[in-house]
Amino acid sequence: MREFTVPPVAAAPQVGGLADAVFEHALADPDRVAFGRKGPDGEWRDVTSAMFRDEVLGLAKGLIAQGVRFGDRVAIMSRTRYEWTLFDFALWTLGAQPVPIYPTSSAEQVFWMLHDSEVTACVVEHEDHAMTIGSVIDRLPRLQRLWQLDSGAGAVAELTAAGAEIDEDVVQRHRRAVTPESVATVIYTSGTTGRPKGCVITHANFMFESDMLTGRWDPVFRSRPGEQASTLLFLPLAHVFGRMVEVAAVRAGVKLGHQPVMAAAELLPDLAAFRPSFVLAVPYVFEKVFHAARRKAEREGRAAPFDKAVEVAVAYAEALEHKAFGTGPGPSAALRVQHQFFEKTVYGKVRAALGGRMRHAMSGGSAMARRQGLFFAGAGITVFEGYGLTESSAAATANPPERTRYGTVGQPVPGTTVHIAEDGEVWLHGGQVFSGYLNDPRSTSAVLNDGWLATGDLGSLDEDGYLTITGRKKEILVTSGGKSVAPSGLEERVRAHPLIAQCIVVGNDRPYIAALVTIDQEAVEHWLAMQGRVPLSPAELVRDPSLETEIRRGVVAANTLVSQAESIRTFRILAHPFSEEHGLLTPSLKLKRKAIERAYAAEVEALYG
Structure with a gap:
């Protein structure tokens, strides 16, 4: 089959924006529990739809008081937490555009995204994030405001207090100006194939x-x-x-x-x-x-x-x-x-x-x-x-x-x-397909x-x-014998072994397919303990014959599902996992193949020695 369509189950929205649901729910059922929020004591407390509406409204007023207007872009650099959702809906209430930034992003990544999206303000979680922004702020002339969630009373309380005198009608006028076609957010791709692109x-x-x-x-x-x-x-x-x-x-x-x-x-x-x-x-x-x-x-x-x-x-x-x-x-x-x-x-x-x-x-x-x-x-x-x-x-x-x-x-x-x-x-094809990449018509026309x-x-x-x-398409490996191999399926099957954390298949322009494998440290510690063995250092593990035998079982099991030409002929166990910190994983845990092959060039060469 070449094409398949499923008809819609609801009409596409003709008016309004994402924040409308907050106000509609609060009006229709103010006491309904909308959120569970974990407090500093570890206890979960309920937030009703009316309470959330009031918090969104108060924060939106504060953002207006600090100069945020319809169409402005505001970056958010934080882990997943209640305040992020609060900022999202406050910004959407104003017709502003949140730009999410992974909290683990490097200074140069942060600079590129803030510069490319021309943000005028930024919300960060803590001081380390603020320092990351501070290290590049001299190159970001449009960035005028920086708020920190975990500083003093916190950004939410400070902004809410700053907007206390703003009339609610100012916020509602902004909200009524939002249409379905308005930009909600610019989300940057994870950058597995180069510089991140901003999806509008x-x-x-x-x-x-x-x-x-x-x-x-x-x-x-x-x-x-x-x-x-x-x-x-x-x-x-x-x-x-x-x-x-x-x-x-x-x-x-x-x-x-x-x-x-x-x-x-x-x-x-x-x-x-x-x-x-x-x-x-x-x-x-x-x-x-x-x-x-x-x-x-x-x-x-x-x-x-x-x-x-x-x-x-x-x-x-x-x-x-x-x-x-x-x-x-x-x-x-x-x-x-x-x-x-x-x-x-x-x-x-x-x-x-x-x-x-x-x-x-x-x-x-x-x-x-x-x-x-x-x-x-x-x-x-x-x-x-x-x-x-x-x-x-x-x-x-x-x-x-x-x-x-x-x-x-x-x-x-x-x-x-x-x-x-x-x-x-x-x-x-569908109503969820984005409108293009920010400031990048060439890449947009390509997809x-x-x-x-x-x-x-x-x-x-x-x-x-x-x-x-x-x-x-871009990851297909072609061996020197002309065999095309899709690596992801093989990697997934190797990873099914409980001791294996990550696997990357190599072999482009090489005579056969090989793999680099990292181990699940917690699983290996358990495996050693069940054998009555003492813990081993990473350097000792990669040379351990019993571990190599176990990993080989995972590779052989994966090979049974592909042809001989596509099978993994040899592998190397690595002492340390691929990490985002070392630029080998995206924030969404995808392998950066080119970066890994560069970082482990010697190990890859040894596979073909």
Whole structure:
């Protein structure tokens, strides 16, 4: 199949902007809990829709008092937290344009984004961020204001006090001037292939995206009787996925909480306390939850029963999948009995680790292994995998609730068309497609053609319109023997091994495919402890024969799924993971391939020595 369209489930908005939902909800249901906000004492407190409206209004008045006007761009450099959402909606109320900046960005990256977007003010989280801005401020003549969230009384309180004398009608006049075509934000790409480009996203883009998602995935975004739908946002708000979650939650009336750290040690306690009914995450989070549960079972001497429970969950979910597509009768009586046996001992504990209320999740950002999706579905949490880009305001496809096809990224979001070009490139058309790159007509014309977005990704559509992503056009490796290899699928399969953290496949213009592999330190420490061995230093680990044997198993397992010419012939274990700090990962954890190959040129050469 070359093209597939899903009709819209809601009309595109004709008037207004993103902030209108804040005021409408406060008017219609002022006491509804809109947010859960974690205090300094670690306790979660409710924020009603009326309280949030009042905070947005007070902050918007303060921004006006400080000179922010319709169309101005204001950068936000922070981790995910409640105040970011507050600033977003206050700025949208005024028709201003937030420009998100990753908190880990270097001074030169910050300079480029602030300079390119011509921001007039900036919000930072703490002093380190302020110092980063300060180091380049002499080259940013348009930047007039800098506010710090964690300084003194805090930027929110200071701005709210500054705007106390501003008449509310001034704010409302700004809000009424916002139309769907107004620019909502400029989000910079992660820069895997060069200097970041500013994606111009309108209010209409975000409203279309959120309304189509919440309309089609109603079981996810709506509450059960007697319960309010809620989600904990731990994705970076500097990334389009996190911003879409924020917007969709506010528009759909979902209780929203914020968590600034995605590491399992920090995230899992807040999931248990907040108890979300669903989450939107990247596969990394689900991998961490699964591996943590597996290690716990192994420490307690229950590895074999856990592994059996995994097999049962996968088989159970696969049987339900076949039934949904009319290719099977569903789980057999014996399988249902086995599944029920493991419900309390394994599956219920996995759900409890995620708060206990969760029954759905959405995953994007990178590929999720089919087996992992089947396991979580069998354990009672259906993970709807999707696909999108910054240029498509997040999701362009996702698996539908009633017919999830694991291992694919689903069908087009309602109102969206997916087309596969002659060379296999995925093209998108829909109301969420961005309007272009800021100050870069050449790059814009390279990806936008009559409303169609050329994604740069390669993929295929099956007979039911489900999309499978097979790689990136620019990342295809061609060996010296002329064999074309898409590295991402191989890398994903190697990473399925519990001891492996990252994998990058190399081999362009080389005689065969090889790989650089990094290890999951926590998993390896557990593995050593289960063998009764003492911890090893990174330098000792990369030379450890037992570890090499384990990693080889992961590579061999990946090779069974490809032809001999595409298989990984040899690999090198690295002492340290690829990190954003060293310029080898983007802030959204994507590999910077060229940078990695430059940094490890000697190791790559040794693979072919």
